[in-house]
Amino acid sequence: TRADEELAAQLRRAEARARPVYALMDGQTVTMGLRPQGSDEVITATVSLPLMLERHIPWWIAEQYAVWLLDGSDTVRARRSRGTPEPEGPSHSISFDPPLPGAVLRITSYEGAAPFARALLPAAIAGLAAFAILALLALYRNAQRRRAAELRLNEEMAFRRSMEESLTVGLRAKDHAGRVLYVNSAFCKLVGWNAEDLVGHDQPMPYWAPDRIEETLRRQRALAVGGAEPQAFETRFRRSDGTEIDVQVYEAPLIDAKGMHRGWMGSIIDITEARRAARLAREQEESLARTGRLVTLGEMASTLAHELNQPLAAIASYAAGAANLLRQERADPALLSSALAKLSHQADRAGQIIRRIQDLVRKREPRFSALDLATVVRETAGFLEADARVRGVRIAVDVAPAPLVLADRILLEQLLINLMRNGIEAMGEAGAVDALTVSLRPGPARAVIEVADRGPGIAPEVADRLFDAFTSTKAEGMGIGLNICRTIVEMHRGRLTHRPREGGGTVFRVALPAAAEEGVAAE
Structure with a gap:
């Protein structure tokens, strides 16, 4: 046949190379022939072209493209496709010569290449390129903002750190178990220990005074069961050199960013000098x-x-x-x-x-005890009777039942002596014939003593500073008597005031809290 003649001609041409030759046969087969050197025999093999395409062309390619094998006269010898592509569809050809003389493998898209479709791919590529550029710009700006935010954060942290380190108040953070989480430099200077010696340290702490360990442990247990409530107390710390200092501690709940109660933040102030x-x-x-x-x-x-x-x-x-x-x-x-x-x-x-x-x-x-003011008033008035008689003044005592007060007897006697002698002297200078009245009355949770004279009264220009030191209404007075009186009253947590007396004179009023309000039983 014609195919055999073509194969014989090709075998003669390739006889010297000892390589196989191929020839397209009629129909959908291809024949391969090989003549070994020095031999008159020819080895031939026939391959089905449709079967070759089916086995070697993936199905997903055939779903999107038509794959044809054509000979030199553009005759389709084999195909793998799901239909006939449009004539205007884009295609690509691959020459199979050699090994097959004039053979071409053509791949054609099923859809036609419309002008819009032809421009779509470049537009998509351009769009993707523009998007990539914009994404890079956005990423760059985001990186710039992030670097700026990190810089601000670092500056803020450094500023806060410098603030904490410049404080003279010691700061100490601890968890619920009492383990130290943080201390500032002021606290380290206060106790004489380095931060490395304190952070992460379990109880008891090296700065606890030996005689206060049990008390401090009880306070720590009270913090654990007391909830997130601030507390304040005074205690004593022992420095690394063995000296002890008095401190005021303010414990506040340590709340993290999630609102969780993580422990306690303490502010510690050295009050040793203040106490001294x-x-x-x-x-x-x-x-x-x-x-x-x-x-x-x-x-x-x-x-x-x-x-x-x-x-x-x-x-x-x-x-x-x-x-x-x-x-x-x-x-x-x-x-x-x-x-x-x-x-x-x-x-x-x-x-x-x-x-x-x-x-x-x-x-x-000063020795404070529960006192009956009635006895103090009567005895003090009796002590001053002789002085009053010399000046022509009579002392009238008007005492009603009043609550006991927590007071120092000698200081109260000094207070009453000063007030009563001032009244006696004022009445003696004015030549008043009325009596100096000393009264004791109960008040709401207090006892009130009033010393009322018939003297010339207090001048308006002196009234506002009457209790200041070295202020006196007497020509030869030192001006310390009423100042001492105010100090004594304030020492007893009371109040000393004065007012004009109706009909002339002055009334000094002393209000002292009742002993029951102070939690002291009557003696």
């Missing part, structure tokens, strides 16, 4: 009060001497009378007993005056 200053201030106040008492007693010296002379003279008289009776051997037991009783009474009276003077001049710490 407070002790010095109390000592100075006591010294000033004692000075005021000495000044008062100095002013009353002649009156006290006269007051002491009376019982001493009576004692001497009773003693002399008793001695005379004994010498005359007329010692009637009843008469001697009466004389000795009167002598003993006058001795007790003199002793009370001397003890009162000793208590007033003695340097002592």
Whole structure:
């Protein structure tokens, strides 16, 4: 046949190369022939073209494209397709020569290439390129904003860190178990330990005072069960060098960004110097009060001497009378007993005056106890009766049942002496014939003492600063008496005020809280 002739011709041409040759046969087959060198024999093989395309062309390509195998005269010898493509559809041809002379593999799209479709791909590519550029620009801007935000965050963190490190207040954060999470430099300076020695440390802490460990552990347990409520307390810390300091601690709940209660944030202040200053201030106040008492007693010296002379003279008289009776051997037991009783009474009276003077001049710490003010008012008025008589003034005491107060007896006596002597002197200078009235009345959860005189009153230009130091309404006054009075009242957490008295004079009012309000039982 013609195919055999073509194959024979090709075999003669390829005889010297010892390679297989191919020839398209009629129909849908291809024949391969090989003649080994030095041999007259020919090996041939026939391959089905449709079967070759079906096996070697994937199905998904045939779904989108028509795959044809054509010979040199554009005759379709084999195909793998799901239909006939449009003549205007885009196609691509691959030459199969060699090995098949004139053979071409053509791939054609099923859809025609419309002008819009032809422009769609470049437009899509351009769009994707533009989108990529915009995405890169957006990514660049986002990266710039992120770097700027990170820079601001770092600056803010550095600023906050510098603020924390510049504070003189110690800061300490701890979790619910008491483990230290954070300390600032002020806290490290306060306790003398480095942050590395404290952060992550379990209880007990190295800065706890040995005698306060149990107390601190109880407080930590109370924090754990007390909920997220701020607390404040005073305690003592031990520094790394062994010295101890007094501190004020404010514990506030440590809340994280999610609103969870993570632990406690403590602010610690060294109050060692403040306490020392407070002790010095109390000592100075006591010294000033004692000075005021000495000044008062100095002013009353002649009156006290006269007051002491009376019982001493009576004692001497009773003693002399008793001695005379004994010498005359007329010692009637009843008469001697009466004389000795009167002598003993006058001795007790003199002793009370001397003890009162000793208590007033003695340097002592305030001793607070539940007192009955009625007794204090009556005894103080009795102590000043002699001084009042010298100045022609009568003291009227008006006492009603009042609650007990938590007070120092000597300080209250000094307070009443100052107020009553001021009233006596004011009335003596004015020549008033009315009485100095000292009254005691109960108030709401307090006891109120009022000292009302009939003196000339307080000048308006002095009224606002009457209780200031070195302010006096007397020509020769030192101006410390009323200042001491205010200090004593404030020491008892009371209030001292004054007002004009109806009909002339001044009323000084002392209001002191009841002892029951302070949680102290009456003695």
